[in-house]
Amino acid sequence: MAIEEEQSILFAERPEWADVTPLAQYENINPVAPIFYTNEYKDAADYFRGIVNAGEMSPRVLELTEKIIRMNPAHYSAWQYRYKTLMALKSPLDVELHLMDEIAVKYLKTYQVWHHRRLIVTQTRNPGPELAFIAKSLQADTKNYHTWSYRQWILAYFNDDELWDAELPFVEEMLENDLRNNSAWHHRFFVVFQAGVRKGDEDRDEVIRRELGFVKQSISVAPNNASAWNYLRGILDHNGTPYSDLQTFVNPYSVPHTLEETAEGVVDLENPLPSKESHLPAVAAIEFMADIYEKEGGDSLMKATELWKSLANEHDTIRKKYWEYRIREACQKVTT
């Protein structure tokens, strides 16, 4: 391919770059901890320093910065200078975004690819296509921190009803793929509770009922999923709902499988039982029950202490120190 051939020629050997004075990184010093760059990288970086030094903002700067970014997408100065050049040249930003579609997927893990996108979309003010693009990127890396935060930024910054409309189905699809994807759980919390009230969600009691139903169902499928328990606690803390409201639901998860549970009796839709193959007791359920008992106080504190002891000595021994601390704290509260 002609383009590739052209790209492999060093800038130092290209006549159209002859007017630029490349700048070496270190002059007159013998640096510690140097990086052994490839010739290709060193060449591009020297010309980049030359361009920055001269303050040039021209179309060829876009070519040069793209070259550097492809070799090192974390080169934030190349991104910054590229952005300033795009603005100075009034370059068509849809072209830039199109290029970014490819680059973002290739270098998902760098801050800069996502931030550059954000700068561009802030200018174009066309967030619509972004959600689909992000969804596609998340297929490749389902827990990518930058991708998820970018999605949350798109929603929160543009705050357009149409954008928010399909978020719950999207989260549910992500959770269907992996019920333990904590990024997706966080996104759900962001959508439902953190970023204002969505259209159709005005009845907050109904929203809480819906979310409790969803998370209970999820816990019943995989009772040891820490993400779901954290979400449950999040709902309750956020809305000031007492943990004891969940006692009927949680209790069966805090003990070994029982006979009643396996009997095909009346199904309580409000309180789904743990799946038959699950590993009980679930640590998170014991912790939850202890929280309920602690809050009750009085005689129940003994029950809480027993549960914490069982966590410390049997079910969650790595956190022995923490469970002992919980016992100390609870006892101190009583005596003071």
Added chain:
Amino acid sequence: MAHPSPKRFPDDSYYTETSDIQAETETVLLKHLPADPNSLPSLQKNQHLQFLVRHLVQGFPSRYASQDASQPWLLYWTLQGLSVAGVGLDPDNKQRAIDTILAWQHPDGGFSGGPGQAAHLLPTYGSICSLAIAGRPGPGGGWDQIDREKMYKFFMSLKQPDGSFLVAHHAEVDVRGTYCLLVSAYLLDLLTPELVEGTAAFIASCQTYEGGFSSASQPYFSPTSDGQPNLLESPRPSLGEAHGGYTFCSVASWVMLQPFLALQPPDVRRPTINYRTLVRWLTQMQGSESELGGFKGRTNKLVDGCYSWWVAGCFSLLASQGIGGGQGHDTRQSGSTTDDETWDDVDDSLWNRTALQQYILCAGQHPNGGLRDKPPKVADAYHTLYCLAGLSAAQHNVFPSPARRAELQHAWATSTDSPHHELRQTVFAEALSWTEEEGTSNVEGGHINRVNATHPLFNLTITHSEGIMAHFYHQTLPKRQRRG
């Protein structure tokens, strides 16, 4: 005696990508458990030192070109790795290091990822901390060549209306930037009320429902009659889930902002964070016995050696705010630990320090030198430092000593009419009150595995923190009293 086989991750017979990769990881990790639980591998200090010195003196292989914009970090990880391992530099390499760092200073203030790059808060932290280790006062020493005035202007130019900071011009906002800025301001005596107005509330807004902190939050403003945007308290959603790295940056920033908050007039409402959920989340990040007690950075993700510092390092910060155990004592009654008493009995911290040491020693060390995320990964400069710093956090209890704070306050020798006098004095005394508690270090695997204590806020040794701060605050440090 062999280990009892540790209980594996309870997958509830419901398999997803997360549980699959979790199971694979546990299988690999468990192979690194020593056959005899009473004989841990030693810290291969010599090999790790060779790894660090090779980078420092010879350089980094070309795959590190991906960190070309993080050169100050590469140097800081290397120098601080050496410091934690107890090794100093010879004068020649020190001078080379100083000259290299000064080549990163940006003409308009702050430091850059490399010569000719743009100024950025993260490499500014890396550069200042490297100078704390290698630099000195006077001509060519690095310290007095830092342009503090321009740096302050650079900091202010990044400040956002919600109290946060861009990490660089046209770049993103996140709590790493806040942390790096605050450490730089602490070390160089640049902290002013103007600089950090609103910053604590920004940090608080990054705490998520899980208890840990996210990268940033989204501000909303309402228009006011005078045209100035008015920041709304709610909604102010966090962007991204609770994460170990961001949590460390947030908690350390929170602690560093306390002297400023304490001097606010009583009628100003102070932002708060939820310590209860934070402590819970931090302890939840410690992996179980089947993960050798290493730390993870997010719920349902894998353990990684670097969180030995980012997550486990938070506990001493919390203790300094009166949360949890490990508050530390200026004097332990001598002989309080009897022969029958194990270290575990006197350790009142909230997490399993013994298990983390096991993770680092058994899984964190690469056989060819350097430390790593987890086997079978290769070692790198970043993981080498944060595994060593995590090992240090697990071995030592470093706490803000009230006695030391009083000594520093008493010895303060700056006229009381200098600007922000009270704030600067408090910052100085608080920062340098951190002291290693005597008689409570817990070194698994014998004394040979001991590494130096490191400052819980800065991740510099106490000595390096004292040296650079005494210089920039123009103070003579009172001698530390050895007690007991």
